Amino acid sequence: METEVVIIEESNIDEEAKKQLKRAGDIMKMGGLVAFPTETVYGLGGDALNPESSKKIYAAKGRPSDNPLIVHVSNMDDVAKIVKEVPEAAKKLAAAFWPGPLTMIMNKNEKVPYETTGGLDTVAIRMPNNKIALGLIDAAGGYIAAPSANTSGRPSPTVARYCEEDLSGKIEMIIDGGQVGIGLESTIVDLTSDEPMILRPGYITADMLKEVLGTISIDRTIIDSTSTQKPKAPGMKYKHYAPKGDLAIVQGSQEKVIEYINAKAKEARAEGKRVGIIGTDSTKNLYEADIVKSVGNRDDESTIAHELFKVLREFDDENVDVMFSESFDENGIGQAIMNRLLKAAGHNVIVL
Numbered sequence: 001m002e003t004e005v006v007i008i009e010e011s012n013i014d015e016e017a018k019k020q021l022k023r024a025g026d027i028m029k030m031g032g033l034v035a036f037p038t039e040t041v042y043g044l045g046g047d048a049l050n051p052e053s054s055k056k057i058y059a060a061k062g063r064p065s066d067n068p069l070i071v072h073v074s075n076m077d078d079v080a081k082i083v084k085e086v087p088e089a090a091k092k093l094a095a096a097f098w099p100g101p102l103t104m105i106m107n108k109n110e111k112v113p114y115e116t117t118g119g120l121d122t123v124a125i126r127m128p129n130n131k132i133a134l135g136l137i138d139a140a141g142g143y144i145a146a147p148s149a150n151t152s153g154r155p156s157p158t159v160a161r162y163c164e165e166d167l168s169g170k171i172e173m174i175i176d177g178g179q180v181g182i183g184l185e186s187t188i189v190d191l192t193s194d195e196p197m198i199l200r201p202g203y204i205t206a207d208m209l210k211e212v213l214g215t216i217s218i219d220r221t222i223i224d225s226t227s228t229q230k231p232k233a234p235g236m237k238y239k240h241y242a243p244k245g246d247l248a249i250v251q252g253s254q255e256k257v258i259e260y261i262n263a264k265a266k267e268a269r270a271e272g273k274r275v276g277i278i279g280t281d282s283t284k285n286l287y288e289a290d291i292v293k294s295v296g297n298r299d300d301e302s303t304i305a306h307e308l309f310k311v312l313r314e315f316d317d318e319n320v321d322v323m324f325s326e327s328f329d330e331n332g333i334g335q336a337i338m339n340r341l342l343k344a345a346g347h348n349v350i351v352l
Contacts, residue, residue, distance in 0.1 A: 003168045005160070007176045010037070010131050018135065020175070025139025027172045028053070033060060035149035035163040036136050037177035038128040040101045040185050040202070041156040041309065042163050043072070043146030044171065045136065049082075051115035054145055060170040063152040068118035069145040070103050070186070071125050074137040079125055082111050082143065087191045089213055096212045099129035101186040101203045116145045122192050132177045148185060149174075155241045155312040155344065158183050162313050183306040184336050189216070201336040203305065241344040243312045245276070245320045249345050251327040252352030258286050260352055261324040265289040268322045276315045278325035280304070291318055301333045308337060312344060 006024070008017045024034045031053050033046045044061065046053030048071040058065050073079055076094055080086050083106040090104050108123035117123050128134065137144050148156035151166040160176035167174070187202030189209065198206060198218045209216045248264075250257045265275045265288060275289040284294040293311045296303030315323055325341060327349070328334045342349070 001169055001172065003164070003171055004173045005164065005176055006173060008132055010177055013131055013135060017132075021132070021135045021139045024136055024173055024175060025141070028140040028144065031056070032173075033057060033171040034136070035157075035160070035167060035171060035174040036133055036146075037160070037175065037180055038072075038130045038133045038146075039181045040128070041158055041180055041183065042149040042160065043128075043133070043144075044149035044163075044167065045072070045140070045144040045146040047140065048072075048116050048143035048145035049111060049113065049141075051113035054113065054115040057145060057147065060167055061147060061150070061152045063147065065115075066118045067147075067152075068120055068122075068124055069116050069147050071112065071116065071123055072133065072137055072144040072146050073125060073127050073142065074134045075127070078142050079106075082109060082123060082125070083107060084109050089191050089196055092212050093189065093209070094127070097204055097208075098127040099134065100127070101129070101182055101184075102126060103186045103188045103200075105188065105190040105192055105199070107192055122190075124188060126186055130177070132175060136175070153242050155243060155309040155316075156185060157313070158306075158310050179310075181306070182302075183309055184333075184340060187336070201333075201339050203302070203333060203336065205332045205335070207332065241309065241312065241340050242346065243320070243323065243344065244316045245274075245323050247312075247323040247325065247341075247345040247348065249325050249327050249341055249349045250352065251349055254283065256352045257326055258283060260350070261326075262286075262288055264324060265322075273321040274319055276318070276320035276323045278311060278323065280326065283326065289324075291315065291320060298328075301328065301337060304328065304337055305333055308340060 006020045028047050046057050103124050103126040105122050105124050112123045149163040157163045158180045163174050182203050187204040188200035190197045268275045276291045277287045277289045281294050281297045295307040328337045330338050
């Protein structure tokens, strides 16, 4: 299969762009797959109500079939058509955060096939805040199932070329809409039990959700690698976001972290390994390795979220064998950053 790449600028959805979106929508209506940008990461889209499309998504990604797909919609009215009931909490959260990087889990009805939900009686739904994505959803019939557009387990793509790297020849089309805005996947909130629960942290933080709902709990498995609690979302049990080389997270005072990473980098380089280090704007120049990258500014952690997956992918491009990363505060969006880093490192954390 030859994968077509189409360039569309979100800031310029002209008549030609609309024609391309209609073509992409028609591909999905016929059971094909299209990678497309959202405000979080690039998604790999298929018809959410077609079980064969969902099977194709799992096959293209090499994704375990019990790992649910997120259904993307373009308006609130369409949510009611695929769930048994829209909870009051969902209406409040949608009013506050949709379109945006928030996924809500509700009880599905018979319209959503089990192939899309990973065999579960619940469905994850979100409305992306991206004009290309919203136009594509409408063109495709209103419901797009879309995990991140990468090989399962790899860092999620924040630019189209990494979709090409992982999926070229496996899907019909890639829409290149430039670099995404946020850089981390959406926050996932389960609304099917008595108390709403965060199953995946993201740009929409626990504090932001509490302001709307008054109360929110957090799945312990998000950060705690020693927890024996069974994750409520199947995707939480798989290693994700991993670069090709070995990644370790180093935790401690800044002085000790820098000293330790530099010592270990020196040892690895002496063994002939190519070493990459993930620092920040304030520490980048204090490290010595083959490649040192800053993921942003600790005073504005949204910059770190924006750059993290991109940096992990760049290390792959540069054939890095061993990587060391500073750790980050687990409050606010920092929790989402650490969740992704821990999964990328297989929970390999060195505490000084």
